[in-house]
Amino acid sequence: MVGNKFCEKLLEKSTDFKLIIFSDEPYRAYDRVHLSDYINKKPLEELYMCSEDWYSSKNISLHLNDPIVHLDVTKQYVESGRGIKLNYDYLVFATGSSAFVPNIPGIEKEGVFVYRTIEDLDLIKAYAGGVQKGAVIGGGLLGLEAAKALMDLGISKTSVIEFAPRLMPRQIDQAASTVLQQKLSALGLETLLSKATASIEGDQKIQHLHFTDGTILEADMLVISAGIRPRDELALKSGIVVGPRGGIVVNKHMQTSEPNIFAIGECALFEEMIYGLVAPGYEMAEVAATTICEGDKSFKGFDMSTKLKLIGVDVASFGDPFIEEPYARTIVFEDKNKGIYKRLNLSPDGKHLLGGMLIGEANSYNMLLQTVNNRLVLPENPEDLVFGERSASGQSASTGIAALPDDALICSCEGITKAQICHAVTEQNCENADAVKKCTKAGSGCGGCVPMVKDLVTMTLKQQGKYIRNVICEHFQLSRQELYDLVKIHELKTYDEILDGLGKGDGCEVCKPLVSSLLASTWNEMILQKGNDTAQDSNDRFLANIQKGGTYSVVPRIPGGEIRPDKLIVIGQVAQKYGLYTKITGGQRIDMFGAHLNDLPFIWEELIEAGFESGHAYGKALRTVKSCVGSTWCRFGLHDSVSFAIRIEERYRGIRAPHKFKSAVSGCIRECAEAQSKDFGIIATEKGWNLYVCGNGGSKPQHALLLASDIDSETCIRYLDRFLMFYIRTADPLTRTATWLNKMDGGIDYLRNVIVNDSLDMAQQWEEEMEKLILAYTCEWKAAIETPQIRKRFSHFVNVPDEKDTSVRFEEMRGQKKAADWNTPSITS
Amino acid sequence: MKTLTNTKWLTACHVDDAVENGGVCIKHEDQQIALFYFTRRNEWFATQNECPHKRQMILSRGMIGSLGEEPKVACPFHKKTFSLRTGECLSGDECAIKTFPVKVEDGLVYIGVE
Numbered sequence: 001m002v003g004n005k006f007c008e009k010l011l012e013k014s015t016d017f018k019l020i021i022f023s024d025e026p027y028r029a030y031d032r033v034h035l036s037d038y039i040n041k042k043p044l045e046e047l048y049m050c051s052e053d054w055y056s057s058k059n060i061s062l063h064l065n066d067p068i069v070h071l072d073v074t075k076q077y078v079e080s081g082r083g084i085k086l087n088y089d090y091l092v093f094a095t096g097s098s099a100f101v102p103n104i105p106g107i108e109k110e111g112v113f114v115y116r117t118i119e120d121l122d123l124i125k126a127y128a129g130g131v132q133k134g135a136v137i138g139g140g141l142l143g144l145e146a147a148k149a150l151m152d153l154g155i156s157k158t159s160v161i162e163f164a165p166r167l168m169p170r171q172i173d174q175a176a177s178t179v180l181q182q183k184l185s186a187l188g189l190e191t192l193l194s195k196a197t198a199s200i201e202g203d204q205k206i207q208h209l210h211f212t213d214g215t216i217l218e219a220d221m222l223v224i225s226a227g228i229r230p231r232d233e234l235a236l237k238s239g240i241v242v243g244p245r246g247g248i249v250v251n252k253h254m255q256t257s258e259p260n261i262f263a264i265g266e267c268a269l270f271e272e273m274i275y276g277l278v279a280p281g282y283e284m285a286e287v288a289a290t291t292i293c294e295g296d297k298s299f300k301g302f303d304m305s306t307k308l309k310l311i312g313v314d315v316a317s318f319g320d321p322f323i324e325e326p327y328a329r330t331i332v333f334e335d336k337n338k339g340i341y342k343r344l345n346l347s348p349d350g351k352h353l354l355g356g357m358l359i360g361e362a363n364s365y366n367m368l369l370q371t372v373n374n375r376l377v378l379p380e381n382p383e384d385l386v387f388g389e390r391s392a393s394g395q396s397a398s399t400g401i402a403a404l405p406d407d408a409l410i411c412s413c414e415g416i417t418k419a420q421i422c423h424a425v426t427e428q429n430c431e432n433a434d435a436v437k438k439c440t441k442a443g444s445g446c447g448g449c450v451p452m453v454k455d456l457v458t459m460t461l462k463q464q465g466k467y468i469r470n471v472i473c474e475h476f477q478l479s480r481q482e483l484y485d486l487v488k489i490h491e492l493k494t495y496d497e498i499l500d501g502l503g504k505g506d507g508c509e510v511c512k513p514l515v516s517s518l519l520a521s522t523w524n525e526m527i528l529q530k531g532n533d534t535a536q537d538s539n540d541r542f543l544a545n546i547q548k549g550g551t552y553s554v555v556p557r558i559p560g561g562e563i564r565p566d567k568l569i570v571i572g573q574v575a576q577k578y579g580l581y582t583k584i585t586g587g588q589r590i591d592m593f594g595a596h597l598n599d600l601p602f603i604w605e606e607l608i609e610a611g612f613e614s615g616h617a618y619g620k621a622l623r624t625v626k627s628c629v630g631s632t633w634c635r636f637g638l639h640d641s642v643s644f645a646i647r648i649e650e651r652y653r654g655i656r657a658p659h660k661f662k663s664a665v666s667g668c669i670r671e672c673a674e675a676q677s678k679d680f681g682i683i684a685t686e687k688g689w690n691l692y693v694c695g696n697g698g699s700k701p702q703h704a705l706l707l708a709s710d711i712d713s714e715t716c717i718r719y720l721d722r723f724l725m726f727y728i729r730t731a732d733p734l735t736r737t738a739t740w741l742n743k744m745d746g747g748i749d750y751l752r753n754v755i756v757n758d759s760l761d762m763a764q765q766w767e768e769e770m771e772k773l774i775l776a777y778t779c780e781w782k783a784a785i786e787t788p789q790i791r792k793r794f795s796h797f798v799n800v801p802d803e804k805d806t807s808v809r810f811e812e813m814r815g816q817k818k819a820a821d822w823n824t825p826s827i828t829s
Numbered sequence: 830m831k832t833l834t835n836t837k838w839l840t841a842c843h844v845d846d847a848v849e850n851g852g853v854c855i856k857h858e859d860q861q862i863a864l865f866y867f868t869r870r871n872e873w874f875a876t877q878n879e880c881p882h883k884r885q886m887i888l889s890r891g892m893i894g895s896l897g898e899e900p901k902v903a904c905p906f907h908k909k910t911f912s913l914r915t916g917e918c919l920s921g922d923e924c925a926i927k928t929f930p931v932k933v934e935d936g937l938v939y940i941g942v943e
């Protein structure tokens with residue numbers, strides 16, 4: 001990797017050299033960092049670092065599968081395995097490293113592998129078929145990656161064996177390791193710590209590992225990932241100085257003990273350190289190329305911060321992750337439940353960040369790394385840096401990037417600074433991260449800096465006074481609100497009409513559902529009319545939520561959570577007849593899971609017959625209006641909360657909005673219906689109702705705010721009509737009411753002025769519009785089963801319509817069924 | 830679309846059974862094939878029905894569209910997108926899907942399966 005980068009860099013600086021490359025491997029340079037993608041069937045072609053004809057176009061001679069075996073430093077020539085002899089003016093070692101294989105008895109057995117090259121992976125892949133139990137020796141970065149590869153190959157029982165008492169001992173501390181271990185075990189990866197392997201047993205093939213503590217682990221296959229060994233054998237043989245524990249010794253210009261011989265990348269030993277990452281290797285390539293071209297540049301050591309996604313778990317460490325009292329003050333945040341661990345090490349005066357680690361959630365990695373590297377002064381409450389992600393992260397990040405100095409290194413793989421990125425925006429008219437990537441190469445290495453590049457582009461565009469429109473996608477250069485107005489003004493009714501009139505291209509999975517939801521909010525027509533069905537989000541298209549395995553869930557509406565015994569019985573009968581899993585939802589109704597596509601119309605036919613209707617659990621629409629039992633039974637109840645909840649649920653059912661919305665009505669301030677966590681919540685008072693709006697449960701819970709107090713039922717409904725229409729008209733796609741309010745200038749006071757005082761003079765229009773939507777309501781499941789063309793779509797195979805999908809698999813659990821697990825272990829989550 | 834010499838043509842369905850601007854699923858022996866009628870472009874495409882991400886038999890229920898000029902389908906599960914022409918995964922690291930040639934004659938749709 002680094003050798004190839006060296007050639008690129010040298011050619012940028014001078015064309016006076018004739019380059020000759022010898023490689024031990026049969027392949028031209030490829031991206032070893034993404035080697036594991038090869039396990040997941042990424043073609044080798046996409047891993048290559050350059051095209052096949054790049055070498056000839058640059059006049060480089062490439063000798064593959066032909067290692068240098070002899071070097072004469074006095075006569076200045078090399079000899080290759082195939083007998084090519086060549087003189088050189090300069091020689092560069094970029095020989096990398098090989099996997100370190102400890103001397104364990106039995107290590108030569110069949111089924112023991114290392115994980116370093118394409119050839120290693122081919123061997124592993126070929127052996128993995130049919131293997132049940134896999135093991136990896138080494139719980140460092142590479143070992144965990146190798147374990148992931150084994151799982152991806154379908155070896156579901158994989159164990160990682162680590163000699164140290166914690167995982168990734170060079171990057172993270174004990175507490176972080178414990179959190180990571182828990183996360184990994186939830187994903188099916190077992191970790192064995194403080195284990196030293198005594199021997200590998202089995203006749204010919206590996207069958208067991210014996211540990212020094214007397215325990216045994218069964219394994220049909222083993223990958224050794226116990227560290228790396230710099231490939232310095234040729235240098236050593238030729239009399240070049242190497243370190244006592246390996247590595248070709250270099251000075252700050254990357255020169256070895258022979259001044260015209262250089263070493264870069266993983267084979268080079270700089271100040272007693274081997275740098276086992278690409279970014280420092282690339283920097284070494286730059287230094288060596290500059291030195292050869294008689295420039296002046298030196299290697300100053302390199303930050304070994306890393307961020308990676310291990311089996312879907314974010315892990316990052318930066319700066320000095322381990323520094324402790326009295327040299328640092330440490331802040332730790334731990335959420336065992338979610339598997340999140342964050343540690344920040346501050347300077348003793350609390351002014352600067354020295355390093356830290358993040359497990360489970362690492363969105364702030366880039367910003368924290370920049371804060372360390374540029375010695376930015378910390379805010380007054382440094383803990384905001386770890387808790388800050390909860391608040392509007394976009395904001396904190398953008399004020400953050402503005403404070404970075406121009407020479408802050410953003411992309412460390414390619415060595416691109418903040419100034420270079422901003423320059424690409426201002427001088428080369430790059431308007432997005434992709435364009436910046438093309439111009440500067442920033443983000444083309446490990447990709448970790450891409451979010452920051454995006455933020456920098458946005459910030460720079462804003463500074464230039466360019467209006468950043470929140471356009472929908474490549475097919476519509478309009479915001480949702482602009483599109484909404486145009487649809488209304490031109491009375492457009494289908495997706496195709498809108499795309500032809502206002503967009504370009506053929507649409508996509510972003511604009512289609514958005515336009516469909518706009519159409520539904522505007523006209524409230526049956527969403528599956530011909531021409532519009534395929535523009536609906538998958539859940540809307542089949543009027544049910546798709547589940548793991550490709551079956552669907554069925555959720556009939558149970559307004560207010562109130563249900564008669566005979567209807568309960570029907571649900572039970574239907575579930576039994578079609579073999580459905582039943583569960584009481586968190587929204588006070590009943591969900592039936594595991595319905596085949598083919599069965600959906602039959603199930604709904606029976607439910608509708610019994611008086612049920614669609615619960616819109618799949619739509620961006622009203623979900624449930626929960627209720628507490630209220631004054632009908634409860635000794636504290638002030639009004640009949642159940643009746644009011646039912647009235648509200650039936651009023652707004654089926655109305656489409658930018659996102660789903662939920663409600664609840666409580667009979668008194670004890671709030672058993674949890675109304676203050678809803679998009680709108682109503683609580684009984686002595687004198688009437690208190691109306692709260694813009695609350696949210698979910699991932700960022702937020703309490704609803706009081707909009708009006710002690711109002712009567714009719715007023716409450718009028719305010720709700722206005723509130724909902726205002727939301728439907730103006731919110732961005734997929735924005736719940738809480739987020740919508742958070743972004744509104746003036747906040748709740750402004751909103752109250754609009755809704756209660758009618759400051760926009762829109763109240764009457766909105767109430768009328770809402771009335772129309774309510775009148776247009778029909779149960780869409782009823783329409784679907786009664787319309788033959790629509791009903792026809794509920795079958796899996798078009799050529800054998802009565803046959804169900806045979807690939808659907810269930811498993812049993814507590815006397816019911818559940819979806820079988822995904823067919824493959826997950827790759828990136 | 831590739832033209833193959835020894836193509837075996839499977840009779841998939843009537844043009845009328847296909848979904849406009851969407852997909853249907855065809856059973857062919859043990860295989861499931863997704864057939865897309867891209868009415869807007871007046872083009873037909875066929876791919877494997879299995880989404881390679883979590884190996885779900887689902888692509889026929891995916892939403893079709895374009896990325897630049899490239900026709901694509903998005904998996905309903907996690908919205909990975911694939912080129913309908915080449916099968917290439919357009920959302921990064923997942924692997925490609927198989928594509929099949931399609932022809933329409935006398936109101937019938939045929940898929941080249943070998």
Ligand code: SRM
Nearest residue numbers: 545553584585586587588589617623696697698699700736
């Ligand atoms: C079935 C149910 C869980 C259960 O078994 O109890 C459920 C299931 C799902 N929820 Fe939920 N949520 C359910 C109650 C809730 C609640 C509780 C409530 O409604 O009182 C909440 C918190 C309240 C809230 O929304 O503010 C809730 C917050 C979410 C969120 C996070 C929303 C947010 O703003 O953060 C999502 C994700 C989203 O919508 O993007 C979500 C998304 C989902 C999805 C649709 C995920 C998906 O895309 O597949 C699940 C669909 C399962 C299915 O196929 O039916 N679900 N979900 C509950 C159905 C209630 C119902 O009768 O309709």
Ligand SMILES: Cc1cc2nc3c(=O)[nH]c(=O)nc-3n(C[C@H](O)[C@H](O)[C@H](O)COP(=O)(O)OP(=O)(O)OC[C@H]3O[C@@H](n4cnc5c(N)ncnc54)[C@H](O)[C@@H]3O)c2cc1C
Nearest residue numbers: 001002022023024032033067068095096265266276277278
């Ligand atoms: C699975 C895996 C995952 C990784 N993930 C990351 C990551 O996420 N981030 C990161 O920064 N780094 C990662 N790395 C490390 C990164 O790949 C290395 O730091 C990088 O490849 C080093 O580049 P190099 O050019 O020094 O060595 P190499 O890429 O190993 O290249 C050395 C080449 O020299 C050849 N060679 C050796 N001796 C001779 C000889 N005598 N004659 C001719 N040719 C010879 C070798 O065959 C080899 O092809 C990972 C490594 C692996 C194996």
Ligand code: SF4
Nearest residue numbers: 583585586591698699
């Ligand atoms: S909490 Fe998550 S897993 Fe549970 S139902 Fe809701 S979305 Fe699904």
Ligand code: FES
Nearest residue numbers: 880882883904907
């Ligand atoms: S299963 Fe298709 S994108 Fe995940």
